[in-house]
Amino acid sequence: MKSVVRRIGQQLFTALSTKGLAMLVNHGVAEEKLKAVYADLDNFCALPEGCQAQYLRNPISNHGYVKPGMEQFDETKKELRHSFNITTLSAAAMPAQEEVPEFTQHAVPLAHDLTNLSRVLLQALGYAFGLPPSTLLSCHSHMLQSDGCNASTMRILYYPPVPPEDEGPCYEHVTYTRCGAHSDRCTFTLVAQDSEGGLEVKLNGSDKWQSVGHLPGAILVQTGELLASWTTNLLPALMHRVVVPSGTYARARGRHCVAFFCHPDNEAIIPPLALRPAPVPAPPAFTPHTHLTLHHRLLNAAHHIQKRFRETYA
């Protein structure tokens, strides 16, 4: 097992340092589990507004339903997105059985799977950084423990169909998008998506948006701002967005995704990562970080995330 995790660490490090993202296959998260939560969110979105209102996102815990317009990354466009943020696994915090049957039964095991997968990746990164493998893991020990000590969140996302481009009188012209450009504020994000596409990234050093192909069944790993900061950008956090597909047919289809944001414990101070040289030759885009062991920012994760929430939530 140890050697498997070590190998995952090397591959993950190579992908994240050269490309900025990684695709995980054979991760053990069953496709049916994803489909089940996608369907549950569809059912939740079909509930009367009054019923949805009891589950609206709590700004302190970040748990709950975020309806379109509540969260904007790009103020110049209308972002069409429903999200159910899960930060506690208590059944009392989930849509009731008579409203969305089996929401809790589907969401909780999936959240456990993604938490466990994150634990493996944290150990793998520990190896890749030349640290005892428990170093990063122990700073993430409260993920989804429902105790308020860790901001990790599983978001189930539904992007509804978008009106045709030429619909409506000109004076009402609205530009739609699915998710405006941003980078994630966490350690890393795991993204499982359906086959609709639309996710784009700006690869490091480039100003061009590039679409992230859909590899069936793969889970995408994206470096978050905290990991970028701890590694002094040796692992950069890429800007990303989700655009509306072109063509009437594609626009008329909804898109589903589950994003798991792996965060450190609120009180964790990540020790300076005295990184060994990268195990592969650094690509030209990354100049050697001679100051790696000299310059370290100790960020209090809870402060960082509260600041970012204030910037994006209405």
Ligand SMILES: O=C(O)CCC(=O)C(=O)O
């Ligand atoms: O829908 C996606 O693929 C990505 C969503 C995302 O980037 C986010 O919620 O932070």
Ligand SMILES: [Fe+2]
């Ligand atoms: Fe994101």
